[in-house]
Amino acid sequence: MKVRFRGQRFYLREIGVAWLCLAPALGLAVVFVFIPLVQVFFLSFTNWDLLRATKNWIGIKNYEYIFKDPKFLQSIWNTLYFAGVKIPLDLVLSLFIAVMLDRKIKGLRFYRASYFAPVVIPVVAASLIWVWLFDPGLGPFNQILGLFGISPIRWLHDPASSMLSIILFSLWKGLGYDIVIFLAGLQGIPPTYSEAASIDGAGQWKIFFKITLPLLSPVIFFVILMGIINSFKIFTEISVMTPKGGPLYSTGVIVFYIYQQAFENYRIGRAAAASVILFLMILAITTVQRKLGRKFVDYE
Amino acid sequence: MRKLMLILMVLLVFCTLGLSKTKITFWYAISGTSGEALKTLIDRFQTENPTIEVEAVYSGKYADTAQKITAALAANALPNGGVIPAGPIFTGPRGNYAILDYMLKDPTFDMSDFYDGMWDYAKYKGKICAVPYNISTPVLYYNKELMEKAGLDPTKPPSTWEELLDYAKKITQDTNGDGTPDVWGLNMADTAWIFKSFLLQNENDIVKAIPKNEDYDIVPLFDQASALETAEYWKTLIDENAMPVGLHSLAEKQFLGNTLGFYLGTSSRIGTWTGNTAFDFGVGFLPKGKRLGIPIGGAVLVLFPASKDQMDATYQLIKWLTQPDKIAEFAMKTGYIPIRKSSLDLPEMKAFFETKPFYKTAFEQSEYAFSYWHFDAMGTMDSLIVEVLEKIERGVSTTKEGMKWLQETTVEEIEASM
Structure with a gap:
C-alpha cells in the first residue's frame, strides 16, 4: 500500500521503519525537551515551591515580580554585557591566532595543542584554578602586576572588575575551540583564489579582507551564533568563581538568577517565568540573526 | 526427589531469612573529619544491629544536599533519613512529624536532656519535626x-x-x-x-x-x-x-x-x-x-516517610546516634557542640577538656545557644x-x-x- 507524503509516494512500511528509527531520538527529545518546555510555561503561572506538593495558579504574578526585581533586570544586563564584550574579543583573537597558525612555522603542533588544551579541561576544575590565580592577596596575577609596580586589583571581589575577570577566564577557556573551527575554515579555502589575486597584484591585507574573510563568512557566522547561545547559557564558571553572584550581583547572569530562585529560594514559579523570558530572548536573537545571516553570508 | 524438594525448601527459607534484613538509605551532608566520625559511628551501629543494613551516602555540601532533597521530595525518591541541613523545612511543611511521635512513644528517649535552644532548631511552626545533631556555634x-x-x-x-x-x-x-x-x-x-x-x-x-x-x-x-x-x-x-x-x-x-x-x-x-x-x-x-x-547552625537528623519496618529501623539509628556517649564521641572528634547536657558530664569528656581546652570554650557556649523555628x-x-x-x-x-x-x-x- 502506498501513501502520499510531501508530494512523494511511499510504502506504508517504509514510513513505519522511518518512525521506528526516529523513535529513540524523538523519545529522548520528547521526555527531556518538549515536555519540560511545556511544563515550564505552566509552572511560570504557579507558586510551586518544591517543598509542598500543591501548585496554585497565581496568574502573571511571577512575571510581575521578576520585572520589578532589580536583580533580574541586572542579570539581563550582565548577560548582555558578558556577550557584548566576550564575543567580539573572542572573534578577533581566535581569527588572528588561527591565521597565524595556518602557516608553516616551527613548533606548529605545540602551539595548536597549547591553545586547545584549556578546552578539554573541565570547567569546574579550571574555574577553581582561576579563583586562585585571581586571589587578591596571594594570587599570581597580582604578584605579576606588582613586579611592574601596578597596585593589586581585586579581580572577582570588585564590582568593576568581576565580570571582566570572568570574561578573561571564558576567553582563555573557549579560544581553542573557535581557533580549530577557523583553522578548518581557512584550510577549506582553495589556495587558487589568493594565488590568482596575488598575480593580479593584491597585497597580503587585501587578500585577507577581500578574499579570505568573505569566504570565511559562514564560519564566522557559525562562531558568532554559537558564541551568543553559549553566552546566554553561561553558568558553571559564574557559580564556581562567584557563588553569590559576585560583588553587588555584578556577575549574576540570567541562568544564575534562575538557579538561585529555584534551588536557593525554592521559587520554582519565578524561576520558570525567568526561563520563559530567557527562551523568548534567545528565540528573538536567533531569528534576527538568521535573517541577517541570509543577507551577509556567502554560502558559495 | 521429595528429599531434594525439602532441602530446596529449607534453603529457600534460609535465604529469605538472610534477606529479611531491613535496608535503609541514610544521607549525610558532612565531610572530612566530621564525615569520617559519622561513618565510623554508623558502621558500629550496623555491627550492633545486624538486622539493619544502612546505606550511608554522602550527599554533598549543605547547599547541594538541600538541593538534592528538594529534588527528591518532588520526585518521591527520598532516602529514609539523614543528617540534613534545614531539615525541618523538608518535613514540617509536608506534615511529616513522625519523628516526634516516635520519641513521645519511646519511654527511653529523654528529650529533656537536650538543650532547649537545640529543640527550637528542630521545629517548624512550633512543632518538633527533626532531631538536632551536628550543631555548631x-x-x-x-x-x-x-x-x-x-x-x-x-x-x-x-x-x-x-x-x-x-x-x-x-x-x-x-x-x-x-x-x-x-x-x-x-x-x-x-x-x-x-x-x-x-x-x-x-x-x-x-x-x-x-x-x-x-x-x-x-x-x-x-x-x-x-x-x-x-x-x-x-x-x-x-x-x-x-x-x-x-x-x-x-x-x-x-x-x-x-x-x-x-x-x-x-x-x-x-x-x-x-x-x-x-x-x-x-x-x-x-x-x-x-x-x-x-x-546555632548545622544540620539535624530527619526521618522521611517509608514502610513501617524502614521507619522503625531509621528511628533506631537516630536514637542510637543521639545517645549521650555517641554524641560525646562525635563532638570530641569534630568540634560540633554536644546537644545533650549529660554528654558534658561523662568522664571521657572531662578528661578530654583537660587536654583540649579549645573544645571546652566551644562546648560551654551551648548554654547561650539560641535559635528560631525553621520557616x-x-x-x-x-x-x-x-x-x-x-x-x-x-x-x-x-x-x-x-x-x-x-x-x-x-x-x-x-x-x-x-
Missing part, C-alpha cells in the same frame, strides 16, 4: 602571633565589641607598602550568621512568631533601633579598616595564611585546624555586646542579610536604608512563601 579564633606583632597581649583575646574593633584596627597592616592592607584584623566567611550573632548580642532577636488562627506569623525584627545600631557597628568595622570590604569568601584562607588576626566562624573548624596551622592560635567566646548570644523563607532571609551587608559595606546603601529594605523585603518574602 560561631567562636572567635585569634592568631596569637599577629596579636603580639600589633603589641597586644595574646593571652587576652577581645571580649567586647569595643575591644574587637580596637584590637582588629591595630592588627590591620599594609606590610608590603602597595597601598592596600594585606594583613587584616577581622573577617568572617558567613556574614549572615555573624551578623545574626551581633543582633542577638545587642538584645535584638532575629524573628518572632506571632500566633494567628492556629498558625503563626513569622515577623522579622530588623526594624528595631538595636538592629540599626548593630548595622552601624558593622559599618564602623569597615570604616576604621578593622575588616576588609567584600572579601568575606576569602576569610578562612586569610586566617590559615597567617594574614588575619580574628576569624569568627563555626566551632567545627577546631578539629580540622588544631595542629595544622603554621602559627599559634586560640579559641574564645564571640566578643559580647550587651549580652552573650550565639545563634520556608529562612534561607532567603539569610541571602537578603548577606546582600544588605554588602551594600552597606560598599556604601551603596546607608545603614538606615539598608535595614529598612531588609525588613520590608524579608516581610514580603515570608508572605509570598505562605
Whole structure:
C-alpha cells in the first residue's frame, strides 16, 4: 500500500521503519525537551515551591515580580554585557591566532595543542584554578602586576572588575575551540583564489579582507551564533568563581538568577517565568540573526 | 526427589531469612573529619544491629544536599533519613512529624536532656519535626602571633565589641607598602550568621512568631533601633579598616595564611585546624555586646516517610546516634557542640577538656545557644542579610536604608512563601 507524503509516494512500511528509527531520538527529545518546555510555561503561572506538593495558579504574578526585581533586570544586563564584550574579543583573537597558525612555522603542533588544551579541561576544575590565580592577596596575577609596580586589583571581589575577570577566564577557556573551527575554515579555502589575486597584484591585507574573510563568512557566522547561545547559557564558571553572584550581583547572569530562585529560594514559579523570558530572548536573537545571516553570508 | 524438594525448601527459607534484613538509605551532608566520625559511628551501629543494613551516602555540601532533597521530595525518591541541613523545612511543611511521635512513644528517649535552644532548631511552626545533631556555634579564633606583632597581649583575646574593633584596627597592616592592607584584623566567611550573632548580642532577636488562627506569623525584627545600631557597628568595622570590604569568601584562607588576626566562624573548624596551622592560635567566646548570644547552625537528623519496618529501623539509628556517649564521641572528634547536657558530664569528656581546652570554650557556649523555628523563607532571609551587608559595606546603601529594605523585603518574602 502506498501513501502520499510531501508530494512523494511511499510504502506504508517504509514510513513505519522511518518512525521506528526516529523513535529513540524523538523519545529522548520528547521526555527531556518538549515536555519540560511545556511544563515550564505552566509552572511560570504557579507558586510551586518544591517543598509542598500543591501548585496554585497565581496568574502573571511571577512575571510581575521578576520585572520589578532589580536583580533580574541586572542579570539581563550582565548577560548582555558578558556577550557584548566576550564575543567580539573572542572573534578577533581566535581569527588572528588561527591565521597565524595556518602557516608553516616551527613548533606548529605545540602551539595548536597549547591553545586547545584549556578546552578539554573541565570547567569546574579550571574555574577553581582561576579563583586562585585571581586571589587578591596571594594570587599570581597580582604578584605579576606588582613586579611592574601596578597596585593589586581585586579581580572577582570588585564590582568593576568581576565580570571582566570572568570574561578573561571564558576567553582563555573557549579560544581553542573557535581557533580549530577557523583553522578548518581557512584550510577549506582553495589556495587558487589568493594565488590568482596575488598575480593580479593584491597585497597580503587585501587578500585577507577581500578574499579570505568573505569566504570565511559562514564560519564566522557559525562562531558568532554559537558564541551568543553559549553566552546566554553561561553558568558553571559564574557559580564556581562567584557563588553569590559576585560583588553587588555584578556577575549574576540570567541562568544564575534562575538557579538561585529555584534551588536557593525554592521559587520554582519565578524561576520558570525567568526561563520563559530567557527562551523568548534567545528565540528573538536567533531569528534576527538568521535573517541577517541570509543577507551577509556567502554560502558559495 | 521429595528429599531434594525439602532441602530446596529449607534453603529457600534460609535465604529469605538472610534477606529479611531491613535496608535503609541514610544521607549525610558532612565531610572530612566530621564525615569520617559519622561513618565510623554508623558502621558500629550496623555491627550492633545486624538486622539493619544502612546505606550511608554522602550527599554533598549543605547547599547541594538541600538541593538534592528538594529534588527528591518532588520526585518521591527520598532516602529514609539523614543528617540534613534545614531539615525541618523538608518535613514540617509536608506534615511529616513522625519523628516526634516516635520519641513521645519511646519511654527511653529523654528529650529533656537536650538543650532547649537545640529543640527550637528542630521545629517548624512550633512543632518538633527533626532531631538536632551536628550543631555548631560561631567562636572567635585569634592568631596569637599577629596579636603580639600589633603589641597586644595574646593571652587576652577581645571580649567586647569595643575591644574587637580596637584590637582588629591595630592588627590591620599594609606590610608590603602597595597601598592596600594585606594583613587584616577581622573577617568572617558567613556574614549572615555573624551578623545574626551581633543582633542577638545587642538584645535584638532575629524573628518572632506571632500566633494567628492556629498558625503563626513569622515577623522579622530588623526594624528595631538595636538592629540599626548593630548595622552601624558593622559599618564602623569597615570604616576604621578593622575588616576588609567584600572579601568575606576569602576569610578562612586569610586566617590559615597567617594574614588575619580574628576569624569568627563555626566551632567545627577546631578539629580540622588544631595542629595544622603554621602559627599559634586560640579559641574564645564571640566578643559580647550587651549580652552573650550565639545563634546555632548545622544540620539535624530527619526521618522521611517509608514502610513501617524502614521507619522503625531509621528511628533506631537516630536514637542510637543521639545517645549521650555517641554524641560525646562525635563532638570530641569534630568540634560540633554536644546537644545533650549529660554528654558534658561523662568522664571521657572531662578528661578530654583537660587536654583540649579549645573544645571546652566551644562546648560551654551551648548554654547561650539560641535559635528560631525553621520557616520556608529562612534561607532567603539569610541571602537578603548577606546582600544588605554588602551594600552597606560598599556604601551603596546607608545603614538606615539598608535595614529598612531588609525588613520590608524579608516581610514580603515570608508572605509570598505562605
